[in-house]
Amino acid sequence: MNNQEKIDEIDRKIGFSAMKKAIMEDGAIDSRTKKLILIASAVAVGCDVCFSANSKRAKDAGISDDEINEAIMVASLIRMSSGLNYAWKTIDE
Numbered sequence: 001m002n003n004q005e006k007i008d009e010i011d012r013k014i015g016f017s018a019m020k021k022a023i024m025e026d027g028a029i030d031s032r033t034k035k036l037i038l039i040a041s042a043v044a045v046g047c048d049v050c051f052s053a054n055s056k057r058a059k060d061a062g063i064s065d066d067e068i069n070e071a072i073m074v075a076s077l078i079r080m081s082s083g084l085n086y087a088w089k090t091i092d093e
Contacts, residue, residue, distance in 0.1 A: 035061060036071040043075035 001009075011017050024034055035058045042050035058068055 032061065032063065035063060036067060039068055040071040040075035043072050044078045046079070 024031055029037075035054065038054040039051065039058060042048075042054055055068060059065075
């Protein structure tokens, strides 16, 4: 069994693709905005694979580089401020 077959088997067992499809449909938040949230989340957690895949999908959906870069900057605030928490802890000690 190759890697893709293993991934497909796991997907069938847990239903990730179906869940992803349902979550990414337009709802209270439109799917375009959800694509930007995916990019920002990938940056916030530091997942390079997620960032690359979701950036490509966003561009394919017509989302501009400027919009993607803004999502990256918003997520960067989270990454930076979470790191600063450690500096603030040393100030309080």
